[in-house]
Amino acid sequence: MDNYIDRVLSAVQREPDTAPATENAFDNTYLGRLPLAMAYVPFQRWGSIYDPCRALQRGTIFPDLDLPFCGRELI
Amino acid sequence: MPRTSREELMRNLQMMSFVLDDIALFLQTHPTDQAALRCYEKYRHLKREAEEEYMNAYGPLREDNVYVTNRWTWADMPWPWERQG
Numbered sequence: 001m002d003n004y005i006d007r008v009l010s011a012v013q014r015e016p017d018t019a020p021a022t023e024n025a026f027d028n029t030y031l032g033r034l035p036l037a038m039a040y041v042p043f044q045r046w047g048s049i050y051d052p053c054r055a056l057q058r059g060t061i062f063p064d065l066d067l068p069f070c071g072r073e074l075i
Numbered sequence: 076m077p078r079t080s081r082e083e084l085m086r087n088l089q090m091m092s093f094v095l096d097d098i099a100l101f102l103q104t105h106p107t108d109q110a111a112l113r114c115y116e117k118y119r120h121l122k123r124e125a126e127e128e129y130m131n132a133y134g135p136l137r138e139d140n141v142y143v144t145n146r147w148t149w150a151d152m153p154w155p156w157e158r159q160g
Contacts, residue, residue: 044101046110052090052118061097 084129085155088136091122129155 034040047064055061095118101111126136134152135141141149 044104046101046105046108049094049098049114052094052121055097056090056093061094062101 078132079128081129081133081153082158084125084132088122088125088129091118091125094118095122 044062044064047062049055049061050058050063050066058066060066095115098111098115098118102108102115105111130136130140133155135149136155138149141147
């Protein structure tokens with residue numbers, strides 16, 4: 001299966017990159033190219049999982065989904 | 076070798092159950108993912124082992140695990156959800 005985000009990107013006409021580069025690589029690579037005001041839920045892919053003890057502590061077995069919201073940003 | 080405590084065996088069972096539940100959630104949307112299916116089988120086995128280990132040492136986890144002889148023993152031991160026994 002090819003990368004979901006890449007498929008979304010290939011379906012989206014790419015705008016010329018006129019915005020200044022920022023420090024945030026993810027934002028640069030993906031979010032900056034996507035149309036505004038559209039919501040995306042990338043399809044999860046199987047990856048590594050936590051050991052059972054850590055999984056129960058974190059509330060998920062997936063490091064990819066271990067994204068506690070602290071009122072400011074993703075950590 | 077000291078006997079593993081009831082709390083420890085219960086914790087182990089809770090960990091395995093949680094992992095199994097989370098894999099099952101993934102499988103709801105990815106029913107043919109072979110890696111996930113293999114992982115599910117692995118943890119299904121580990122959960123069953125954890126259950127047996129608990130029950131062998133500290134008695135039934137559910138009412139229908141009670142081995143019925145001439146007496147109903149479900150209430151004889153601390154129930155699995157009780158902290159002190």
